[in-house]
Amino acid sequence: MISLTESRPLHVEHLRVRGLVQGVGFRPHVWHLAHSLGCLGDVRNDGDGVLIRLWAPDTKTADTFCQRLRADSPPLARIDALERSRQPAQSSAPPPTTDFQIIASAATEVHTGLVPDAATCPACAAEIGQLGNRRHRYPFTNCTHCGPRLSIVRAIPYDRANTSMACFPLCPDCLAEYNNPANRRFHAQPNACPMCGPRLWLEDSSGQMLDPADLDAEDAIAAASRLISRGQILAIKGIGGFHLACDATNSQAVARLRQRKARDAKPFALMARDLDVIRRYCAVSAQEAALLQSPAAPIVLLECRHSEPDQPSLAPGIAPGQTSLGFMLPYSPLHLLLLAHWERPLVMTSGNRSDEPQAIDNADARTRLAPLADALLLHDRDILNRLDDSVARVDAGQPRLLRRARGLAPAPLLVPEGFHQAPPVLALGGELKNTFCLLDAPRLILSQHLGDLDEPATLREFERTLRLYRELFQHQPERIAVDQHPDYRSSAFGRHLAAELALPLIEVQHHHAHIAAVLAENAWPRDAGSVLGLALDGLGYGSDGTLWGGELLRADYQGFTRLGWLRPTPLPGGDRAAKEPWRNLLAQIHTAFGWDQACAQWPLLTRLPGLTEAPIPALLRIMDAGINAPLSSSTGRLFDAVAAALGVCTKSIAYEGQAAMELETLARAGSGASRTPNSAGYPFARLHRPEGIQLDPAPMWQALLDDLSQGLPPARIAARFHQGLATALTELSLDLAREQGLDTLALSGGSFQNRILLGSVVHQAERAGLRVLAHSRVPSNDGGIALGQALIAAAASPRPAH
Structure with missing residues (x-):
């Protein structure tokens, strides 16, 4: 560590880090790195990302610090830009007198990204399975490397007070973890344990609490597993919404679920304990395994294989008319515990009737899902933002998204070259598979999948989520982009909003938006010329x-x-x-x-x-x-x-x-x-x-x-x-x-x-x-056109003079 009595001048820099760097353990990473290199200074979150004030012994040490900052980032972090500003050592403020410090977040204008929800990391998974650990079988275990993000946040900076965890004061043990930079739960905003965090319970479809002991089970999750094994259908409150679950090998249970959900033929998603279980039913390549095990943990479409003679066959009603199945791995502690002893898959489909939005709160679930489920597994951590499961598969040699939602939204894309001075644009997408996009250079923030806007409840969800994103990212558009279709509800909403805010309205042809979206995803520069679309x-x-x-x-x-x-x-x-x-x-x-x-x-x-x-x-x-x-x-x-x-x-x-x-x-x-x-x-x-x-x-x-x-x-x-x-x-x-x-x-x-x-x-x-x-990274269907609309609207505006 630098001695403050040294007379030689120090190398002083201010480092601005932009990207997905909040809520992912990035400040502790900076803290560890500074200590290892003998640097003083401080680090904090603010609306632009992370700000580091660094006092290094020399220029070489500062260079090493920046190189390792990028190379050894936490698993969920993404550095989009690292801006270095050399400060005169004589005129800069003196370094901290004790150590390198992590200081409180600054409330400034928001320009940083928000990290998506992430699947349970191996360390947390090990804790919930370890006898004697204080988080043994605790379904809300998380750290800075995993757990809920968008689903529980209501504002940026991403601090506990701005999440649905604000109502759960930390116990002394969790508070000590939260305040210790050397702990992987340092400033993990959803941090909790059985003493201070959310709780979970089981009730029947009439709202009566079910005692796990009556089912010879140690807790509500084990009791829920027992009910599923007996052929019952359960509504399960997860990360971004409710699922309806049943035994995927029980033909009668699957048929009842189809009848109750009014879903005649659309394939059901499946969840399996691990890759070994999935491989009993589907071929899984290395790329597909990596997708399944990624922090996003999407549903991955896989080709069926012939079942072994000694294993249970899947119910014929899982995916009628298809030779592929949509599988995902457990992505929360609750799911890990529920499937711990299952040698066969569970149906894990969205908690709704067909075409309705997924239920996210307990009262709504008791109203809408009780007629569909035999029992409900509930908890008291509010889901603030609805997130369907993302869907992907490997096509033409690489992973491709079919639906971008939980685990992926709202991680931003970066604007292509030539758009860094573009005006802020709000693009409202299409009618089916709707998403919207906020262009706030250099970021393109594509919302999670919202669904088909011809369903009134989905239209209300579209309007609610749009308000949230505009507040969350403090987005003040200067232009509104909509599809040219005269009857799209998203376009009608955009026309009304443009009139209300007195903003220019840019109507974009649907297929032009498709081609612009694929150009944007592939970083096609603004002035690179035309393609054949x-x-x-x-x-x-x-x-x-x-x-x-x-x-x-x-x-x-x-x-x-x-x-x-x-x-x-x-x-x-x-x-x-x-x-x-x-x-x-x-x-x-x-x-x-x-x-x-x-x-x-x-x-x-x-x-x-x-x-x-x-x-x-x-x-x-x-x-x-x-x-x-x-x-x-x-x-x-x-x-x-x-x-x-x-x-x-x-x-x-x-x-x-x-x-x-x-x-x-x-x-x-x-x-x-x-x-x-x-x-x-x-x-x-x-x-x-x-x-x-x-x-x-x-x-x-x-x-x-x-x-x-x-x-x-x-x-x-x-x-x-x-x-x-x-x-x-x-x-x-x-x-x-x-x-x-x-x-x-x-x-x-x-x-x-x-x-x-x-x-x-x-x-x-x-x-x-x-x-x-x-x-x-963006769906080729209408879930991606808002991205193209945003860039077309930006390109249609006058470019600033230099």
């Missing part, structure tokens, strides 16, 4: 007033030009076409050939399920007249039509994307068959129009219906459709890229959650020499 999804409002969904765009942040698209087809019945795949089949066949002519050539069309009972003459009339049958170039509706032709979800779908998902599953089964003259991808034609090139599926339908009439297995037909579509899109992309002088292809839109389509397009495009940008 391939945006494939269900639908988005087009600039020409039709519904787009299969688009090839020359695009950058400033604008786009539509170069190509799938040939538009009517959506008979409007929104009903998105829920009844047979309507899309009828429209596709009628557009390609005329319905009567097609039925004469392929009589099987008249016998396909869904069409046999349809009011076909009336629907043909409305399509021909253009009444309640808007034109759409939707990729999603093309998938629906092919699914209906092959007997998949012919009449209706139970959840968004079901037909496409089950068609992909069918195609994966068919893609492994030995190659024959019939196994090549189906052809698509090109129609050259004055405004661009249309990709026409008529030749595909000709070949598909011929194969179907000849009895080719549906799985092989599904595989040929996938390969043909991927090839047609890639070849058109290559030709347009050459014509436009572009070398980069950017992929976005919900249809790129299809593993066959994504993998084939990436492989073919890269083999042909194109650079390919795709999503990884």
Whole structure:
């Protein structure tokens, strides 16, 4: 340590650390590092992150301090910037007279990030399993390396007084840990133990407390496990909301859960004690294992494997029509204790009825979940912010998010080069899978998944969460960005807010936002020029007033030009076409050939399920007249039509994307068959129009219906459709890229959650020499468009003079 009596001048620096550096044990890390290098000074949190005042013996020691500060950061920390400011030793304030100190947080304007909730760390997991430890079987054990963050916070700085732990005063033992810089619980804001922290109990669906002793159990968690093993359904209050849980091998329990939850077919998520249990049911690669075991602990979609003869089979109602399962590992002490003795998985699905927001408080759970559950496992730590489980899988060689929520939000992304002087923007996202984004350079703060805003309760949650984020991050937007769609609820809210605050409103085309989002995620600079964007999804409002969904765009942040698209087809019945795949089949066949002519050539069309009972003459009339049958170039509706032709979800779908998902599953089964003259991808034609090139599926339908009439297995037909579509899109992309002088292809839109389509397009495009940008940290579906909206709105504003 430096002696204060030394006469030689000291090296004095002020260090500003920006990023995810609060609530992660960063100040104790600085404290340990300063002691090890013999430095004096102090460190504190403030609204900009962490401020360090350092008195080092010499410049070399200060350099070493900065190098180790980055290299040895705590597991949950992320340093985005380390700014060093040399201070004149003679004129600077004297160093502390005793030691390097950790001092109180300063309440200043917020510019730092908030760390997401993190799965239980190995040290805390060991403590709850250790007999004699004062936290043995304590379900709220945590430290600076793990535990709740966003779910319990109401303000920044992230201090205990600003969390739902404020009502639990620390006992002497916990207070000693909290105040000791050498302890991993130093300033761990949710720190607690059985003496001073939250408590947990079990009650039945009528609200009566259940005594664990009556179930021959040592505590409420063990009693809950007993009830699940007896076939009961439990509502469990977790980190970001409630789950409904049951034994995944109990077919009757799973069927009852589906009936009570009104969830007919959408797959259930599963939780297993460890990787060994998961591997009994699914293949798990090294990348997938790393995802499962990461601090975010998302649900990871895995390919099923054949069960061993001596292990219990999963209930057939877990994931109907799928060959993949969504597994997660226990990510809280409560979950670890609940599954400790389970050799088989539990269903762990969101605590709600279908399409409603997840319940987060006890009173709401007693009202909404008691009819669904046989018992409720409750606790008295308030969940302030609802967080669904994140969902990911490994596609085309790398992890990709399908839903960004618990464990990942609200960790910010950084703006690309050229946006560091951008004005603050609030972007409000889309209608489905809604998220919103705060651009506050250099940060892009994308909210957690909020859901579909056509559900009134979800819309209220959207408005509540938006207010919270604006307060939490002290965000004062100068521009509001919304989707161009005239009827999106998020857009209506944004228009009202822009008028109320007298701010400019920027309406962003849906697919332009998709491409801007993938550019932003891949750090594409503002002035790097255009890319060829391939945006494939269900639908988005087009600039020409039709519904787009299969688009090839020359695009950058400033604008786009539509170069190509799938040939538009009517959506008979409007929104009903998105829920009844047979309507899309009828429209596709009628557009390609005329319905009567097609039925004469392929009589099987008249016998396909869904069409046999349809009011076909009336629907043909409305399509021909253009009444309640808007034109759409939707990729999603093309998938629906092919699914209906092959007997998949012919009449209706139970959840968004079901037909496409089950068609992909069918195609994966068919893609492994030995190659024959019939196994090549189906052809698509090109129609050259004055405004661009249309990709026409008529030749595909000709070949598909011929194969179907000849009895080719549906799985092989599904595989040929996938390969043909991927090839047609890639070849058109290559030709347009050459014509436009572009070398980069950017992929976005919900249809790129299809593993066959994504993998084939990436492989073919890269083999042909194109650079390919795709999503990884942000969903390719509408959960990512707010990110693109924010940057488009920022690019549309005048750039500041230098």
